Amino acid sequence: MGCSKQSPVARRFSWERTADVDRLRYLAQPLLSGEEITLSHHARYAHDLTPNDFEPPFDGIVEDVVQKGYVLHESLSDYMRPQWKQRSLEILIVDDPSLNACVTYDDGRDQVSIFRGAFEHIYGTILGLLSTPAFFPAIGNAEAEMPFPNLPREGFARVPVLRDASNRDPDTPVRFPNDQTRMTVAQILADLALEFLVYHEIGHIVGGHLEILQGNQRLASISEFEQAIDNPADYAFRHVLECDADAFACHVTSGVHTNDKMAALVRDLVNASKWHSKDFALLTYLMAIGILFRVLHPHATANISESKSSHPHPAVRACLVASSTVARAVFAGAITWSRVNDIMKDSVRNIEDVWAGLFLPGHNPEPPELWAQHVGSTAMGLFRSYGNARALLDRYARLPRRWDDWKWPETSSSV
Numbered sequence: 001m002g003c004s005k006q007s008p009v010a011r012r013f014s015w016e017r018t019a020d021v022d023r024l025r026y027l028a029q030p031l032l033s034g035e036e037i038t039l040s041h042h043a044r045y046a047h048d049l050t051p052n053d054f055e056p057p058f059d060g061i062v063e064d065v066v067q068k069g070y071v072l073h074e075s076l077s078d079y080m081r082p083q084w085k086q087r088s089l090e091i092l093i094v095d096d097p098s099l100n101a102c103v104t105y106d107d108g109r110d111q112v113s114i115f116r117g118a119f120e121h122i123y124g125t126i127l128g129l130l131s132t133p134a135f136f137p138a139i140g141n142a143e144a145e146m147p148f149p150n151l152p153r154e155g156f157a158r159v160p161v162l163r164d165a166s167n168r169d170p171d172t173p174v175r176f177p178n179d180q181t182r183m184t185v186a187q188i189l190a191d192l193a194l195e196f197l198v199y200h201e202i203g204h205i206v207g208g209h210l211e212i213l214q215g216n217q218r219l220a221s222i223s224e225f226e227q228a229i230d231n232p233a234d235y236a237f238r239h240v241l242e243c244d245a246d247a248f249a250c251h252v253t254s255g256v257h258t259n260d261k262m263a264a265l266v267r268d269l270v271n272a273s274k275w276h277s278k279d280f281a282l283l284t285y286l287m288a289i290g291i292l293f294r295v296l297h298p299h300a301t302a303n304i305s306e307s308k309s310s311h312p313h314p315a316v317r318a319c320l321v322a323s324s325t326v327a328r329a330v331f332a333g334a335i336t337w338s339r340v341n342d343i344m345k346d347s348v349r350n351i352e353d354v355w356a357g358l359f360l361p362g363h364n365p366e367p368p369e370l371w372a373q374h375v376g377s378t379a380m381g382l383f384r385s386y387g388n389a390r391a392l393l394d395r396y397a398r399l400p401r402r403w404d405d406w407k408w409p410e411t412s413s414s415v
């Protein structure tokens with residue numbers, strides 16, 4: 001920090017990034033029955049962009065995301081089925097402003113590509129939301145934030161992340177929270193969202209989804225950029241694959257973020273002493289993932305059941321991940337059912353309300369109760385399809401599917 005070449009935008013980021021180092025250390029533990037992972041750092045970056053192309057603190061953020069992906073993938077190699085043990089992975093940061101991430105394979109190795117635009121959109125939206133008093137009002141001093149009347153139709157401005165100033169758009173100012181605590185929470189949420197995104201991509205790979213989709217094509221790929229699909233059987237199956245990749249990412253990240261040490265660390269970082277640390281950890285986790293899905297699907301249809309796209313509706317994905325995470329936390333004794341409703345209301349429900357209040361892309365046009373019903377019933381339908389596909393998913397997965405443990409009662413499906 002303190003680099004004189006920093007832009008005014010970069011100077012707004014002033015936190016210490018200690019929490020991330022700890023999270024990296026605890027990475028993948030829940031997936032591997034509590035075994036300690038030995039970290040080994042690899043200097044084998046082969047990005048289209050390198051961390052050096054990014055302005056601080058994004059250089060460190062990009063490096064963390066890539067490193068986490070490599071560490072997780074390496075730690076799983078012992079558990080892979082024999083034919084996949086030696087398979088290598090390449091994580092690329094693509095110099096493209098689109099909001100996308102994708103997986104493919106090339107020349108005998110797998111590739112995860114995260115587009116530069118994903119960083120820009122995720123940061124822009126999360127900072128923008130925290131600068132809105134109606135969003136997460138219980139954290140920091142929300143009254144210090146100013147309501148704003150005119151958002152561009154496409155939503156919050158992207159945060160410029162590259163050192164190269166020619167990529168910046170001077171006409172669309174980035175919105176930052178005024179309150180420093182809310183600024184810090186924005187950082188935590190954005191880090192979590194990016195972490196979830198890279199593990200979601202790795203979930204597609206280790207879930208064997210590329211092999212499932214390969215069929216007669218020589219090259220298969222899965223992109224997070226939503227595509228319209230005409231055949232209901234095809235999009236229903238793609239939804240199952242997305243659900244499986246979400247389950248993988250959720251399995252890896254939710255336990256890490258809500259374990260005792262991380263929960264206490266995150267709560268102390270933002271002085272949220274009025275919260276139980278586990279409740280606060282769960283709340284921030286659900287916020288981060290819920291926003292990520294909303295950001296990834298700017299063109300979500302208003303009518304959930306009419307969605308004919310490659311991905312489930314973002315509110316449905318959030319509902320499933322939230323239900324799974326909450327169920328795990330309850331079964332582990334970390335929280336009680338009596339707190340669950342409040343946490344769901346303060347997280348996924350708050351996102352949907354703010355999204356609608358600001359008329360952000362793909363917002364809910366229905367009364368909140370009706371919307372919650374539609375989200376809940378569609379989520380249950382997807383959950384059942386996911387369960388029905390278990391035999392196929394088990395057959396193709398490159399390692400035993402330990403992440404498929406979505407045991408939760410139907411009562412937890414409301415948002």
Ligand SMILES: [Zn+2]
Nearest residue numbers: 223224242245
């Ligand atoms: Zn996906």
